Amino acid sequence: MGVLLDFALLAFLATTALAVVRTTNLFAAVMLAGIYSLLSAGLFTVMDAVDVAFTEAAVGAGISTVLLLATLALVGSKVKTPQLRITDISAKVPLRRPIFPLVVVLVTGGILIYGTLDMPSYGNPENPIHQHVAPRYLEDSAHEIGVPNVVTSVLASYRGFDTFGETTVVFTALVGVMILLSAMRRKDRFGEERWGEENVPTLYGGFVTKFRLDQDGRMKAAPEDRDGEGGGT
Amino acid sequence: MSDQVILRVATKIIVPTILLYALYVQFHGDFGPGGGFQAGVIFAAAFILYALVFGLRRTHNVLPTWVVRACASIGVLIYGGVGLLTVALGGAFLDYNVLAHDPVHGQHYGILLVELGVMTTVFGVMVAIFYFFAARGRQDL
Numbered sequence: 001m002g003v004l005l006d007f008a009l010l011a012f013l014a015t016t017a018l019a020v021v022r023t024t025n026l027f028a029a030v031m032l033a034g035i036y037s038l039l040s041a042g043l044f045t046v047m048d049a050v051d052v053a054f055t056e057a058a059v060g061a062g063i064s065t066v067l068l069l070a071t072l073a074l075v076g077s078k079v080k081t082p083q084l085r086i087t088d089i090s091a092k093v094p095l096r097r098p099i100f101p102l103v104v105v106l107v108t109g110g111i112l113i114y115g116t117l118d119m120p121s122y123g124n125p126e127n128p129i130h131q132h133v134a135p136r137y138l139e140d141s142a143h144e145i146g147v148p149n150v151v152t153s154v155l156a157s158y159r160g161f162d163t164f165g166e167t168t169v170v171f172t173a174l175v176g177v178m179i180l181l182s183a184m185r186r187k188d189r190f191g192e193e194r195w196g197e198e199n200v201p202t203l204y205g206g207f208v209t210k211f212r213l214d215q216d217g218r219m220k221a222a223p224e225d226r227d228g229e230g231g232g233t
Numbered sequence: 234m235s236d237q238v239i240l241r242v243a244t245k246i247i248v249p250t251i252l253l254y255a256l257y258v259q260f261h262g263d264f265g266p267g268g269g270f271q272a273g274v275i276f277a278a279a280f281i282l283y284a285l286v287f288g289l290r291r292t293h294n295v296l297p298t299w300v301v302r303a304c305a306s307i308g309v310l311i312y313g314g315v316g317l318l319t320v321a322l323g324g325a326f327l328d329y330n331v332l333a334h335d336p337v338h339g340q341h342y343g344i345l346l347v348e349l350g351v352m353t354t355v356f357g358v359m360v361a362i363f364y365f366f367a368a369r370g371r372q373d374l
Contacts, residue, residue, distance in 0.1 A: 050265075050266035051266045051267070051268065051271075053266075054258075054266050054267060054271045055270060055271055055274075058271050058274040058275055058278070059274055062274065062278050063274055063277065063278065063281070063359055063363075066278075066281055066285070066363065067362065067363065067366055070363065070366040070367050071366060073367075074366075074369060143337070144336075144337070144340070145337065145340045145344070146337040146340060146341065147263045147264075147340070147341070147344065148263065148264050149262065149263055149264055149265060149266070151266075151268075152262050152263050152268055152344065152348075153340075153344070155268065156268070156269075156343070156344040156347050156348055157327075157329060157340055157343065157344055160316075160327040160329075160343075160347060161326070161327055163312075163347070163351065164312050164313065164316065164327065167308065167309055167312050167350065167351050167354050167355075168309055170305075170354055170355055170358050171305055171306065171308075171309045171354055171358060173358065173362075174302075174305050174357070174358040174361050174362060177361075177362050177365055178302075178361070178365065181365040181366070181369060
């Protein structure tokens with residue numbers, strides 16, 4: 001029964017992944033990504049990793065779907081198809097079918113699968129990962145920490161320093177988002193917040209700032225590049 | 234979406250339940266699946282649902298941006314503060330045994346505080362990121 005469930009969930013996972021890649025409707029892609037996360041959560045539950053499944057369902061299927069939808073509200077839900085120019089059609093450019101990337105992907109995948117052949121089988125109690133610190137945690141957690149859920153005692157107590165690092169990473173992510181998204185908001189001299197032009201990334205990895213602050217603190221659009229070094233912004 | 238009566242009524246019923254469930258996940262994490270991270274995300278999800286249905290402006294009235302930003306930092310400070318407290322009480326960093334007379338009780342207090350810190354940070358970060366995404370390019374907020 002468990003094996004059947006595994007196969008069904010994995011088949012659904014693969015199908016959903018293919019559908020995400022194939023679809024051109026970004027709204028459908030976001031929804032499918034949420035379904036993908038929910039299916040992974042189901043798979044984790046079958047593997048008895050309920051804490052991980054919980055996180056996956058809450059973060060993957062919940063929050064990231066909402067964030068992606070918020071992004072879609074700004075950028076629209078259609079993939080922009082490149083416009084063919086008349087010259088391209090008249091020259092009858094043959095449809096390129098790049099073979100080399102496919103070969104690279106196949107070879108890499110083959111090597112990875114070959115690598116997994118040497119790995120110990122899943123769930124075997126003789127595996128190195130079950131022989132290192134796991135027995136100590138499982139045996140001593142009850143009288144050292146006194147918390148029934150060993151995951152909590154490992155996460156918060158034995159590995160408390162790691163969790164501190166993770167919390168800091170989450171905090172740092174917010175700082176990064178704040179810097180990126182709120183750098184465009186400037187207050188004018190009347191104390192009202194105004195939106196400026198964005199910092200537009202160029203092809204060369206730099207940023208072209210499209211606004212500047214005037215002497216009295218008001219924002220002015222940056223003057224156009226006359227020699228065209230701005231690179232098509 | 235605020236003109237949809239069914240959505241509004243359903244949201245009003247669901248949001249308190251989600252908040253309560255988040256607290257259950259938080260404080261029941263010692264006994265079952267769950268913990269600070271999941272509880273923070275679920276707590277944030279309640280406010281995000283409210284914002285989706287009732288709009289950002291009303292959510293800002295309930296939960297201003299400075300509050301969520303403060304939450305994000307306060308959580309990390311709680312976590313680090315517990316670590317420094319254990320050092321001050323003569324243990325190693327994040328060694329909860331010294332927090333109470335009985336080491337097991339100390340571990341309980343430590344885990345409770347640390348999970349509280351994780352929940353506060355995760356809640357603040359999730360809502361703040363949503364605020365920043367949703368308020369982008371809008372003049373009326």
